[in-house]
Amino acid sequence: MLYPITTQTRTVQSLNGVWKFALENEATPNDVSTPLETKKSMSVPGSFNDQGVTRDIRMHVGYVWYEREFVVADSLLNERVVLRFDAATHEADVYVNGQFVVHHKGGFVPFEAEINEFINSGRNRVTVKLSNMIDYTSLPVGNYSETKDDEGNIVRKLSENFDFFNYAGLNRYVRIYTTPKTYISDITVTYDVDLDNLAADVKIAAEAEGDYDEVKVTILDEADQVVGEGNSDAAISLKDITLWQPLNAYLYKAKVELIKDGAVVDVYEEDFGIRTVEVKGTQFLINGKPFYFKGAGKHEDSFINGRGINEAYNVADLNIMRWMGANSFRTSHYPYSEEMMRLCDREGFVVIDECAAVGMFEGFSVDSASGMAAKSTWSVLDTKEAHEQAMYELIKRDKNHACVVMWSVMNEPDSAGPGSYEYFKSIFDYSRKLDPQNRPFAYVNFQICGVDKDVCMELSDVILLNRYFGWYWDTADFASAEAHLREDMAAWHAKFPDKPIMFCEYGADTVAGLHAIADIPFTEDYQVEYYKINSKVFDECDYFIGEQLWNFADFETKTGINRVQGNKKGVFTRGRDPKAAARWLRERWLNIPDFDYK
Ligand code: GCB
Numbered sequence: 062m063l064y065p066i067t068t069q070t071r072t073v074q075s076l077n078g079v080w081k082f083a084l085e086n087e088a089t090p091n092d093v094s095t096p097l098e099t100k101k102s103m104s105v106p107g108s109f110n111d112q113g114v115t116r117d118i119r120m121h122v123g124y125v126w127y128e129r130e131f132v133v134a135d136s137l138l139n140e141r142v143v144l145r146f147d148a149a150t151h152e153a154d155v156y157v158n159g160q161f162v163v164h165h166k167g168g169f170v171p172f173e174a175e176i177n178e179f180i181n182s183g184r185n186r187v188t189v190k191l192s193n194m195i196d197y198t199s200l201p202v203g204n205y206s207e208t209k210d211d212e213g214n215i216v217r218k219l220s221e222n223f224d225f226f227n228y229a230g231l232n233r234y235v236r237i238y239t240t241p242k243t244y245i246s247d248i249t250v251t252y253d254v255d256l257d258n259l260a261a262d263v264k265i266a267a268e269a270e271g272d273y274d275e276v277k278v279t280i281l282d283e284a285d286q287v288v289g290e291g292n293s294d295a296a297i298s299l300k301d302i303t304l305w306q307p308l309n310a311y312l313y314k315a316k317v318e319l320i321k322d323g324a325v326v327d328v329y330e331e332d333f334g335i336r337t338v339e340v341k342g343t344q345f346l347i348n349g350k351p352f353y354f355k356g357a358g359k360h361e362d363s364f365i366n367g368r369g370i371n372e373a374y375n376v377a378d379l380n381i382m383r384w385m386g387a388n389s390f391r392t393s394h395y396p397y398s399e400e401m402m403r404l405c406d407r408e409g410f411v412v413i414d415e416c417a418a419v420g421m422f423e424g425f426s427v428d429s430a431s432g433m434a435a436k437s438t439w440s441v442l443d444t445k446e447a448h449e450q451a452m453y454e455l456i457k458r459d460k461n462h463a464c465v466v467m468w469s470v471m472n473e474p475d476s477a478g479p480g481s482y483e484y485f486k487s488i489f490d491y492s493r494k495l496d497p498q499n500r501p502f503a504y505v506n507f508q509i510c511g512v513d514k515d516v517c518m519e520l521s522d523v524i525l526l527n528r529y530f531g532w533y534w535d536t537a538d539f540a541s542a543e544a545h546l547r548e549d550m551a552a553w554h555a556k557f558p559d560k561p562i563m564f565c566e567y568g569a570d571t572v573a574g575l576h577a578i579a580d581i582p583f584t585e586d587y588q589v590e591y592y593k594i595n596s597k598v599f600d601e602c603d604y605f606i607g608e609q610l611w612n613f614a615d616f617e618t619k620t621g622i623n624r625v626q627g628n629k630k631g632v633f634t635r636g637r638d639p640k641a642a643a644r645w646l647r648e649r650w651l652n653i654p655d656f657d658y659k
Contacts, residue, residue: 062171062458063247063329064399065145065238070327072140076131076187076235080105084117085124085190087215093188094159097128105129105235108150108228108367122217127189127231133239135182140239142180144187145173147233147399150368151199152192158185167200167447168229169395169417170454176237193229194219198443200451201394202420203227222420223394224427224628225360226617228367233398243271243326245317250333250461251497253296256349259304261335262296263289265315273319273326281314293317304348305334305463307388307655310409312463334406334463340501340522343561343604344659347411347466353658354411354607355386355650357632358393358566361401362616364635370398374637378613379408381637386650391505391565391609394419394472396455405464413525413565413609414459415469415505416451418444422475422507428623433509439480449491456495467500468492469565473507473527477514485517505565508534512552518560524553527566527611531591537580543594547601554604562604566611567595568630573640585641588632592642596649603659610646 065073082103083091091097103109105127110119133142146153150168154161158181163174179185194217195203204220221227247268254261265278276293282303289297303311312332319327336348344351359378363371375398382390389411392401396416405412423438452470459465470488475481485504493502501522506515508528518524528549531542553562571588580587592610599605615631618624627635632643 063245063331064403065236066330068328068330070241070325071329072137072239074131074133074237076129076237077105078129079103080127080129080231082109083126084121085126087123091126091190093156093190096186097126097188099126103127103230105231106147106233107230107365107369108232109230110226110228111365111367122194122219123192123215125191125193125230127191128186130184130186131237132184133180133237137239138177138180138182141175141242141244142177143173143238143240144176145171145236145238146231147171147235147370148231149189149191150193150229150232151195154190156188156190159188167417167451167454168232170451170458171233171399189231191230193227195221195227197441198447200417200419200444200447202442202444221619222422222425224618225362225394226367226619226627228362228369228617230367230369232368233370241271241327243269243273243319243321245269245276245319245327245329248315248317248329248331248461249497250315250331252335254302254335254337256337259300259302261299261302263299263335264296265293265317265331267293267317269319269327271319271326273321275320277318277320279316279318281316283311283313285314288313302335305336305406306409307347307352307411308383308409310334310407310463312406331461332403332406333461336463338466338498338500340561342559343606345501345523345561345563345606347656350656351659352411352606352656353653354389354563354609355653355655356382356389356391356411356609357387357613358391358609358611359613360393360616361397362614362635367617370400372400375401375404377637379404379410381633382410382613385643385647386653388655389413389607389609390613391415391469393565396458399458402459402462402464406462410464411466412462412464413467413469414455414465415472416448416455418448418451418471418474421471422473422509423478427618428621435475435478435481435510435514438475438478439484445484445487448488452488452492453495456492460497465500467523468496468502469505469525470502471504473505475510476504476506476517477510482516485520489520512549512556518557522560523606524557524560524562525565526553526562528564529567531594532569532582537582537587539580539590539594543598546595546598550598550602550605554602558604561606562602563607563609564595564599565609567608568611570625570629571631571640571642572625572629573634573638583629588640588642589645592646606659
């Protein structure tokens with residue numbers, strides 16, 4: 062799916078700003094044929110929860126309404142006019158001037174619809190009925206129930222089956238863009254690279270609709286010099302290429318033009334980097350060299366905005382990670398904004414791109430993590446359809462990004478209980494066919510489904526582990542934690558001697574400002590010690606290819622007795638102030654090269 066940009070043939074108009082907002086009153090449903098009656102306002106993009114402030118909005122479960130007016134300039138009404146939502150979390154029905162236009166479920170990917178037949182010259186009205194409900198058929202997975210009160214009203218309850226707050230709303234940008242009636246609908250970038258000779262055969266495959274004779278492709282380098290020309294059917298050979306490298310990005314531009322009778326009818330420009338990715342034995346090769354991942358699992362989470370896009374945070378977060386010596390992160394636990402992916406392409410950050418498959422564990426709870434056991438997850442959940450859709454939409458959106466080096470199909474699923482293997486196999490088989498660049502696919506293993514219980518790891522190209530020795534396990538006993546971690550790593554390596562292992566989570570909750578000498582959990586000192594013992598074991602294992610800690614920054618969660626205004630495992634606070642561990646890790650990571658460490 063193409064990102065909306067302005068070109069000589071296309072325009073983009075923002076619908077961001079303050080919209081009208083209302084909670085759905087189910088006794089007297091909103092009538093979309095008339096303007097929304099409300100005095101409430103809501104900023105878009107942004108989650109509605111913290112903007113709403115009081116409990117009735119913040120904790121609302123069910124439907125909400127957004128509405129605003131817009132005008133499309135008359136000069137554009139003969140173009141193809143498309144209304145695009147970058148993310149409506151989690152499910153939306155969109156109406157224009159009271160008429161139904163499009164429905165989408167899945168709160169972290171874009172969707173769009175042509176609206177020509179619904180709009181008029183002058184003022185128009187866009188209305189969105191949005192649901193924040195998630196259940197056993199959706200991704201992410203939620204525990205949903207409903208009852209009726211004495212007056213017969215539905216009372217909805219929702220408890221996340223995962224450890225982040227269920228921020229919802231029009232979380233990303235809303236735009237109208239125009240294209241000609243004959244237009245480029247998608248572009249897929251693939252290439253064969255000759256690393257020894259720094260040459261590449263690049264295929265820019267365009268899909269288009271309408272009446273055209275040919276698709277012309279021009280490849281430009283960063284100095285805007287033409288380095289290759291051809292069409293969309295055949296590969297274009299490039300010589301003396303500059304590779305996209307971690308933290309040292311280089312982006313080419315593919316200018317794609319639809320030609321009819323010698324004239325350009327549509328033009329789109331897609332930036333792309335050239336790099337190779339390969340899992341070979343116990344190594345993860347980028348551009349043929351063994352890469353070592355240093356970084357974190359993150360969240361899209363900021364004060365007031367909730368999960369709403371915050372580009373200043375995105376820029377700052379990458380700068381903070383660079384300061385720390387990090388080179389990568391995982392989009393835990395859902396696809397991040399397209400702006401973040403584009404930024405990572407530009408900055409050279411390496412991304413493990415995760416779909417919203419989280420909570421796939423019957424009875425998940427952060428209050429009893431070490432005591433949980435796999436049960437009958439795969440007969441309780443009915444997520445296959447949503448999961449395939451999520452992988453399809455994720456890869457369709459992110460396939461051309463050089464920053465994406467691996468797909469994560471699930472975080473901490475039940476990979477031990479009955480039916481796990483069959484479910485995993487079908488998702489892996491389905492997903493692998495979708496990536497035109499054939500990147501590695503993996504899932505992130507839950508400590509509860511350890512090496513003696515997990516039955517799915519043979520399907521994963523890399524062994525991604527979330528491990529909490531010294532936190533949920535062996536709390537305040539670093540000697541045992543270290544020994545158990547060492548045993549765990551050895552056991553995984555013995556079971557899969559030819560697969561690389563990396564950590565996608567390890568961490569300890571830490572309340573900034575607390576200190577103690579004697580290994581007291583929640584103190585900054587404890588967090589530093591925790592990272593020291595983990596790092597020591599990592600360095601003993603030559604098959605260990607990366608450390609992504611949990612979490613980059615403190616973040617909001619549902620309330621619970623194990624969460625103090627959210628999850629405090631950040632090495633930065635929610636406001637991005639460093640805890641002591643951030644400085645300790647900085648010392649470590651600045652001394653670990655991106656390549657050839659293992
Ligand atoms: C995990 C989850 C993550 C939680 C984390 C924790 O394993 O993947 O979403 O936030 O543990 O802090 O418990």
